[in-house]
Amino acid sequence: MPSSDDFIRPREWVSDFITELGKVVRKWGEDRYIPIRQKVDEDWREHELVVPMMKEILVDLGVNATFFPAEVGGTDMPEPATLAAVISEELARIDSGFATACICSIWGMVPIMMEPHRNMELLMEFGPKFCGEELYVGCMAMTEPASGADIENTGRMKGKTIQTTAAQIGDQWLINGHKIWPSNSGHVGDLFTVVCTTQRGSSDPNDFAMILVPADAKGVSVGNPYQKAGMAADLNSDVWFDNVKVPLNYRLHGPGDDLKYFHRATSIANVCSAAMAVGVMKSVYEIIKKWTTERVVAGKPLKEHSLVADMLSEVAMLIESTSAWMWTYAREMDHPEIYGWEPWDERYVLKTRGLALHASNAVERACSRAMDYMGSYGYSREFDIEKHWRDQKMIGLWMGGKGLKTLENARYWFDLETL
Numbered sequence: 001m002p003s004s005d006d007f008i009r010p011r012e013w014v015s016d017f018i019t020e021l022g023k024v025v026r027k028w029g030e031d032r033y034i035p036i037r038q039k040v041d042e043d044w045r046e047h048e049l050v051v052p053m054m055k056e057i058l059v060d061l062g063v064n065a066t067f068f069p070a071e072v073g074g075t076d077m078p079e080p081a082t083l084a085a086v087i088s089e090e091l092a093r094i095d096s097g098f099a100t101a102c103i104c105s106i107w108g109m110v111p112i113m114m115e116p117h118r119n120m121e122l123l124m125e126f127g128p129k130f131c132g133e134e135l136y137v138g139c140m141a142m143t144e145p146a147s148g149a150d151i152e153n154t155g156r157m158k159g160k161t162i163q164t165t166a167a168q169i170g171d172q173w174l175i176n177g178h179k180i181w182p183s184n185s186g187h188v189g190d191l192f193t194v195v196c197t198t199q200r201g202s203s204d205p206n207d208f209a210m211i212l213v214p215a216d217a218k219g220v221s222v223g224n225p226y227q228k229a230g231m232a233a234d235l236n237s238d239v240w241f242d243n244v245k246v247p248l249n250y251r252l253h254g255p256g257d258d259l260k261y262f263h264r265a266t267s268i269a270n271v272c273s274a275a276m277a278v279g280v281m282k283s284v285y286e287i288i289k290k291w292t293t294e295r296v297v298a299g300k301p302l303k304e305h306s307l308v309a310d311m312l313s314e315v316a317m318l319i320e321s322t323s324a325w326m327w328t329y330a331r332e333m334d335h336p337e338i339y340g341w342e343p344w345d346e347r348y349v350l351k352t353r354g355l356a357l358h359a360s361n362a363v364e365r366a367c368s369r370a371m372d373y374m375g376s377y378g379y380s381r382e383f384d385i386e387k388h389w390r391d392q393k394m395i396g397l398w399m400g401g402k403g404l405k406t407l408e409n410a411r412y413w414f415d416l417e418t419l
């Protein structure tokens with residue numbers, strides 16, 4: 001009988017190492033996280049349960065190290081997009097908010113960590129903190145009060161709405177601004193990757209900057225965690241930068257290249273968002289399969305009713321189609337020599353937006369349809385499906401929301417000129 005492991009995961013593309021790591025993460029989740037999963041919703045403010053769990057995954061199981069070069073204590077695994085996708089999927093089966101917190105912790109390092117654009121000077125300084133014995137949490141701070149989507153819409157808005165500024169004063173950057181919503185902000189984050197501009201209102205790509213700011217730098221302050229509809233394991237809050245000074249070399253690359261490698265981080269995030277959607281849908285598949293097999297209505301198991309079979313068929317197709325698309329793009333990103341892409345190509349961002357959009361629509365539909373046939377039990381926290389239903393909605397919101405994803409996907413395929 002098929003199981004959730006029979007949905008598409010091309011064996012010739014996903015290495016044995018990555019597959020094994022995925023199994024370790026899944027086993028860890030079953031043993032360590034599932035027992036506390038329902039309590040995490042109450043832990044949204046303190047993160048007393050979540051932070052030790054992040055340490056177990058990122059530090060003790062060595063997930064952080066897989067992405068970093070050996071010179072700074074990492075294990076430098078090849079095919080980082082595929083690796084990140086497996087980790088995202090497996091963690092999201094357990095809790096997509098927790099998957100978000102873990103993946104976003106290393107996301108801000110993507111622009112300096114990936115071959116061939118590693119910044120070894122910064123990696124030598126910060127890599128050992130991520131690969132050491134203690135938990136060190138990263139945070140990618142892009143969104144601002146005015147519009148997160150406009151900042152991510154680099155093709156049309158070209159960074160001109162970014163309000164957070166970086167001014168060069170002698171041998172330091174002076175940073176001022178206000179960020180909202182970044183994953184792992186608040187008291188959890190140790191290091192911010194701050195998306196900012198060296199010239200407010202400029203649409204020159206050379207002015208788009210990403211600069212590292214340690215959370216304990218003078219002038220950094222954070223707000224209280226937001227209480228959200230779901231994803232309690234991901235801590236989001238305001239962050240203020242008030243005349244914060246950091247060394248000049250904390251800019252990730254420099255004029256032009258910061259934007260270029262921001263694009264790679266965006267494409268990887270789109271692939272990971274799709275992987276999270278797949279992880280949630282696989283968990284939903286397991287829940288609804290068991291439920292419709294055991295629940296008897298009108299004298300036979302629920303799944304033997306044609307309307308229910310229609311829902312089950314759709315859930316399976318949503319998982320299969322999203323998986324196939326997601327693994328293909330991860331493969332394309334990891335093997336530019338085959339596909340002819342540079343992984344930081346701006347046009348690749350547009351293409352991966354379509355994947356992220358499809359995945360978020362798929363997971364929303366799968367959760368909603370499965371819940372419909374669990375009756376009142378679907379709304380009970382005991383059965384976990386309502387948690388997935390609440391959490392998954394945010395997969396569609398981040399990275400510019402469904403509006404931006406739709407526009408950019410159409411922009412790629414149809415060469416839109418005005419939108």
Ligand SMILES: Cc1cc2nc3c(=O)[nH]c(=O)nc-3n(C[C@H](O)[C@H](O)[C@H](O)COP(=O)(O)OP(=O)(O)OC[C@H]3O[C@@H](n4cnc5c(N)ncnc54)[C@H](O)[C@@H]3O)c2cc1C
Nearest residue numbers: 141142143147148149181182183398399400401402403404
């Ligand atoms: C759980 C969670 C985690 C997050 N993590 C991070 C993080 O790690 N770092 C970070 O910086 N931010 C993070 N965010 C913030 C998120 O990225 C933003 O909320 C998102 O980009 C949308 O920005 P906004 O909320 O300002 O919406 P707005 O920019 O106001 O957009 C509102 C709506 O309009 C749509 N839209 C945008 N442009 C157009 C257009 N041209 N035409 C039509 N519609 C359009 C958008 O798609 C969206 O649906 C997170 C948010 C959540 C909920």
